[in-house]
Amino acid sequence: xxxxxxxxxxxxxxxxxxxxxxxxxxxxxxxxxxxxxxxxxxxxxxxxxxxxxxxxxxxxxxxxxxxxxxxxxxxxxxxxxxxxxxxxxxxxxxxxxxxxxxxxxxxxxxxxxxxxxxxxxxxxxxxxxxxxxxxxxxxxxxxxxxxxxxxxxxxxxxxxxxxxxxxxxxxxxxxxxxxxxxxxxxxxxxxxxxxxxxxxxxxxxxxxxxxxxxxxxxxxxxxxxxxxxxxxxxxxxxxxxxxxxxxxxxxxxxxxxxxxxxxxxxxxxxxxxxxxxx
Amino acid sequence: xxxxxxxxxxxxxxxxxxxxxxxxxxxxxxxxxxxxxxxxxxxxxxxxxxxxxxxxxxxxxxxxxxxxxxxxxxxxxxxxxxxxxxxxxxxxxxxxxxxxxxxxxxxxxxxxxxxxxxxxxxxxxxxxxxxxxxxxxxxxxxxxxxxxxxxxxxxxxxxxxxxxxxxxxxxxxxxxxxxxxxxxxxxxxxxxxxxxxxxxxxxxxxxxxxxxxxxxxxxx
Numbered sequence: 034x035x036x037x038x039x040x041x042x043x044x045x046x047x048x049x050x051x052x053x054x055x056x057x058x059x060x061x062x063x064x065x066x067x068x069x070x071x072x073x074x075x076x077x078x079x080x081x082x083x084x085x086x087x088x089x090x091x092x093x094x095x096x097x098x099x100x101x102x103x104x105x106x107x108x109x110x111x112x113x114x115x116x117x118x119x120x121x122x123x124x125x126x127x128x129x130x131x132x133x134x135x136x137x138x139x140x141x142x143x144x145x146x147x148x149x150x151x152x153x154x155x156x157x158x159x160x161x162x163x164x165x166x167x168x169x170x171x172x173x174x175x176x177x178x179x180x181x182x183x184x185x186x187x188x189x190x191x192x193x194x195x196x197x198x199x200x201x202x203x204x205x206x207x208x209x210x211x212x213x214x215x216x217x218x219x220x221x222x223x224x225x226x227x228x229x230x231x232x233x234x235x236x237x238x239x240x241x242x243x244x245x246x247x248x249x250x251x252x253x254x255x256x257x258x259x260x261x262x263x264x265x266x267x268x269x270x271x272x273x274x275x276x277x278x279x280x281x282x283x284x285x286x287x288x289x290x291x292x293x294x295x296x297x298x299x300x301x302x303x304x305x306x307x308x309x310x311x
Numbered sequence: 312x313x314x315x316x317x318x319x320x321x322x323x324x325x326x327x328x329x330x331x332x333x334x335x336x337x338x339x340x341x342x343x344x345x346x347x348x349x350x351x352x353x354x355x356x357x358x359x360x361x362x363x364x365x366x367x368x369x370x371x372x373x374x375x376x377x378x379x380x381x382x383x384x385x386x387x388x389x390x391x392x393x394x395x396x397x398x399x400x401x402x403x404x405x406x407x408x409x410x411x412x413x414x415x416x417x418x419x420x421x422x423x424x425x426x427x428x429x430x431x432x433x434x435x436x437x438x439x440x441x442x443x444x445x446x447x448x449x450x451x452x453x454x455x456x457x458x459x460x461x462x463x464x465x466x467x468x469x470x471x472x473x474x475x476x477x478x479x480x481x482x483x484x485x486x487x488x489x490x491x492x493x494x495x496x497x498x499x500x501x502x503x504x505x506x507x508x509x510x511x512x513x514x515x516x517x518x519x520x521x522x523x524x525x526x527x528x529x530x531x
Contacts (some may be wrong), residue, residue, distance in 0.1 A: 165386050168425075189359075191329045194379030195358040195457065197352065209357055 053170070077245020079207030080110060080121035081235045081308045082178045083219060084200045085228035088185045088256035089178040092232035092266075093121045094207070094240050096247040103247070109264070111253045115140050115151045115258055118179030119253045120160075123205035124192060127174035136160050153186040157196055165194030174204045180255050206248040207239025214238050229254065233267050240269060328380055329354045332500025333365060334462030335376035336490050337433035337443045339455050340483045343511030344433040344441040347487035348376050349462065349495050350503035361503045370395050372515060373411045373434030374508050378460035384428035391415050408434040412444035412451055420449025433459045435510050450506035462494035469493055474531075484509065485526075492525040 077098045082091040097105035114120045114134045120136065122129030140151050141161055157177050164171055169192045178187045189202040201219050203211040214235040223231065229252060239246040250267040253260060314325045332353050337346045348365035351358055367388040375394070377384035391414045398414075399406045412432040419426065433443040445457040456472055470490055478486060484507060495501045505520040 161382075161386075165382055169382075191354070191359075191382065193328050193380065193382035195329045195352075195385050197363060199360060199362070207357075 042183065060148070077207075077243075078089070078110060078123040078205030079203070079211050079236050079239025079243060079246040080123050080176050081203040081208075081211045081215070081232055081239075082176045082187050082201065083215070083223070083228055083232055084178075084185050084187050086219075086222045086224060088180045088189050088254065090225075090228045090232045091119055091121050091176060091178050091253040091255070092236045093251050094236055094246040095249045095251060095265075096240075096245070098215070098245055106248050107265075109251065111251055111262065113137065113260070113262075113302050114145065114177070115155055115179065116257055117155050117257075118151060118153055118177065118257060119183065119260060119262075120156075120178075121176045121204070122173050123175070124173040128171045129175065131169060132160070132173050132175065135163070150181060151180045152183065153177060153188065154183075157188040157190060161190050161194045161196050164190065164192060169193040176202055176204055177233075178253075178255065179260075180257055185255075203235065205246065207236075207243035210238040210242040211235035217286075225254065229266070230244055237269050312382065328381065329359060330380055330500070332377040332462075332498070333460030334458070334466070334491055334494035334501040335365060335431055335460045335489050336458045336463070337376060337431045337456065338474075338478070338483045338487055339433070339441045339443045340439060340478055340480050343435050343480065343509065344443055345480070345483040345487050345492050346374050346376050346417050346431070346433050346508045346510075348460075348506050349491060349501040350506060351501055352381055353500055354526050358433050358502075363503075364506050366506050366508045366517075368392070368515075369411050369432065370399065370406055370434070372405065372436065372510050373408050373432065373445060374510060374515070375411075375415065376431040376433070376459065377428065378430075379428035380426070382424040384430060387415065387418050387426065387428055387430060390418065391493055405436060407436045408442040408444065409436075409439070409453075410448060412453075415444075416446045416449060416451040419446050423449045433457075433510070435512060441511070458490065459503065460494075462498035465497040466490050466494045480509065488520065489526050493528060495525075496528070496531065501525070 047073045078094060079092045082089055091111055093110035095107045096103055097108040111119055111121050114133065114137045120133050122133055136156065136159060140156055143155065144151050160175065160177065171193050175194055177190060188196050188198050189204055196303055200221060201215045203215065218231055232252060233250050236250045248270060249265050251267040252263040256264045329402060330353055335348045336345055346366050350364065352360040352363045352364050366374050367377055369375050369388065369392050375388055377388060391411060393410055394414050395406050398410060411434065415430050415432055429447045431445055435441050442453055443457050444451060444453050454471065456474055458466065473486065487507060488505060491505045504522060505525060507518040507520060509516045
């Protein structure tokens with residue numbers, strides 16, 4: 034069992050630049066051999082969240098891209114951190130996923146330590162302290178939303194460790210498309226169905242107007258009663274069904290005349306090459 | 312090819328660092344201080360938060376105004392808030408503004424290559440009354456007033472010309488609002504609403520001023 038850095042260990046202080054020199058050396062060796070270093074797969078995403086009357090609603094699209102190719106048509110971008118706190122991730126897919134996993138573990142340890150359900154503010158602070166320590170090298174932007182003893186809260190956290198507490202937030206490459214929907218139609222204390230429709234519309238704006246987002250809309254509704262993850266809540270991009278057939282039946286075109294001309298061919302040369310199939 | 316509409320490709324991931332391209336100001340009056348800030352936070356060309364309160368409490372009667380990188384400034388303010396809490400428990404009374412400013416200055420100076428944030432510290436204490444400290448790049452200096460952020464460059468002339476010694480509390484608030492309004496009009500990275508915090512011996516008062524209530528100048 035080889036030793037590994039325990040992510041829940043408290044750092045002594047200062048910044049953790051362990052891998053920067055290694056990365057710089059790797060990059061320079063790549064450029065010498067004139068091949069490109071592997072590109073990180075980004076989630077080029079639209080994620081959004083609102084606070085409504087009874088809690089929060091989080092939404093995300095489901096496309097993961099590798100440069101200009103869709104790597105995953107139906108990936109999951111909303112993950113559970115605690116029973117009533119969920120997190121959506123944008124940015125580099127691996128960074129977002131691992132950050133959420135580490136966060137979920139650390140939050141569970143904290144919950145066991147304190148004996149109380151976690152606060153959304155505590156989750157946000159843990160997250161942002163970790164991201165700040167890595168100086169933006171962990172390239173993930175996250176929306177943290179949930180319900181705790183103090184009510185419903187929604188935070189957006191950026192890769193360098195800054196955060197904003199707002200009633201509605203959007204992140205990812207489709208953020209600008211989605212926030213325009215919120216700026217137009219958001220009202221405080223909306224009802225559940227209205228809120229779900231609003232978040233669905235914001236994600237759909239990202240799906241249609243941003244090349245990096247696509248496929249389906251996932252929603253997650255969190256209230257004091259609990260959280261429900263609505264996978265595939267809406268599928269605005271399913272292919273339409275063809276209504277008719279464009280195939281012609283054999284015999285549609287009438288045959289008027291038929292002429293057969295045989296080609297008489299002689300064998301000139303023949304050679305056989307055996308294949309080595311062992 | 313695809314993806315270059317409006318000169319910007321979707322595959323640009325938002326690693327543009329979030330900055331608080333800002334206007335912040337703090338002014339001392341007899342018996343207290345007034346702090347003011349705008350509310351815009353930008354990441355590259357986009358505004359990511361149009362209502363951020365950049366006046367952050369360090370203690371009951373000591374506030375700081377954030378500018379520069381949002382992550383660095385927020386983290387510095389939180390760390391100093393924690394250190395001041397511990398310090399005030401150790402000494403058994405409210406901390407001095409000078410102590411708060413020194414704690415901020417220590418972080419600014421020690422990590423001046425790594426961090427890019429400027430905090431103006433202002434508050435009231437029993438020993439020296441209202442005080443304003445600037446901590447840019449790790450220096451520590453007490454001033455009658457201080458301005459900072461990207462929008463401050465547009466209003467240096469205004470504050471130098473208009474500041475008078477011995478202004479009252481209301482005159483200071485008006486001075487701060489005038490400065491903010493002028494800077495927010497001219498600086499693209501400042502805007503939104505104006506936040507105002509007035510600290511004196513008895514209370515700490517926070518106010519939000521909507522754009523329609525800000526003072527209007529030429530051509531507005």
